[in-house]
Amino acid sequence: GQQVMQIPQYQHVQEGEDFTTYCNSSTTLSNIQWYKQRPGGHPVFLIQLVKSGEVKKQKRLTFQFGEAKKNSSLHITATQTTDVGTYFCAGFEYGNKLVFGAGTILRVKS
Amino acid sequence: DTAVSQTPKYLVTQMGNDKSIKCEQNLGHDTMYWYKQDSKKFLKIMFSYNNKELIINETVPNRFSPKSPDKAHLNLHINSLELGDSAVYFCASSNSNQPQHFGDGTRLSIL
Numbered sequence: 001g002q003q004v005m006q007i008p009q010y011q012h013v014q015e016g017e018d019f020t021t022y023c024n025s026s027t028t029l030s031n032i033q034w035y036k037q038r039p040g041g042h043p044v045f046l047i048q049l050v051k052s053g054e055v056k057k058q059k060r061l062t063f064q065f066g067e068a069k070k071n072s073s074l075h076i077t078a079t080q081t082t083d084v085g086t087y088f089c090a091g092f093e094y095g096n097k098l099v100f101g102a103g104t105i106l107r108v109k110s
Numbered sequence: 111d112t113a114v115s116q117t118p119k120y121l122v123t124q125m126g127n128d129k130s131i132k133c134e135q136n137l138g139h140d141t142m143y144w145y146k147q148d149s150k151k152f153l154k155i156m157f158s159y160n161n162k163e164l165i166i167n168e169t170v171p172n173r174f175s176p177k178s179p180d181k182a183h184l185n186l187h188i189n190s191l192e193l194g195d196s197a198v199y200f201c202a203s204s205n206s207n208q209p210q211h212f213g214d215g216t217r218l219s220i221l
Contacts, residue, residue, distance in 0.1 A: 030207065031207065033209055033210075041214075042200060042212040042214050042215050043200070043202075043210075043212045045210065045211070048208075086151050088153065090210075092207045097155060097158065097166050098155075098207065099155075100152075100155075102151075103151050103152070103153070105151065
């Protein structure tokens with residue numbers, strides 16, 4: 001079945017440093033979605049990528065979808081304490097269900 | 111207005127009991143989900159209903175039984191609760207493969 005691998009599992013950064021989390025799927029995806037879950041909260045949708053090679057930006061966050069539509073990344077520039085939480089990628093295989101990666105827990109030291 | 115609401119928010123109960131969690135969405139979505147999130151934050155899909163029809167039924171114990179009376183509601187009943195059932199259970203809704211909206215979660219603790 002479809003698997004979505006996400007690394008790293010944890011990342012501790014100093015405030016102001018950059019952060020990246022990576023997602024890899026065992027199969028080609030129709031789209032990939034990214035979610036953020038604050039501590040004690042619920043996953044909140046951030047963005048959806050559909051096209052091969054697509055790059056989207058939201059302020060300090062940059063999202064990329066690979067050319068083969070099997071991998072994706074989320075990059076945060078100059079992290080802030082408000083960025084703490086768990087970031088999940090979720091891949092949607094054609095005609096199938098959404099499969100979440102294991103998530104990357106981000107901690108930011110001020 | 112709350113988009114996806116689930117109740118209760120906290121559930122503390124003893125092993126062997128039966129309990130239910132309710133979920134309602136007012137977004138007009140056609141698909142609803144139940145997820146289990148363990149202490150390591152892993153989100154595992156349990157069930158999915160599309161217009162009241164069960165479309166995803168992952169490998170979960172048959173002590174867990176979902177029920178969708180209409181497309182705005184998806185409830186989860188759990189029989190004979192076990193220690194390993196302790197987790198946060200999230201309800202979510204979406205239109206097909208579009209982004210999912212999650213409820214606040216139900217924190218289930220088994221004593």
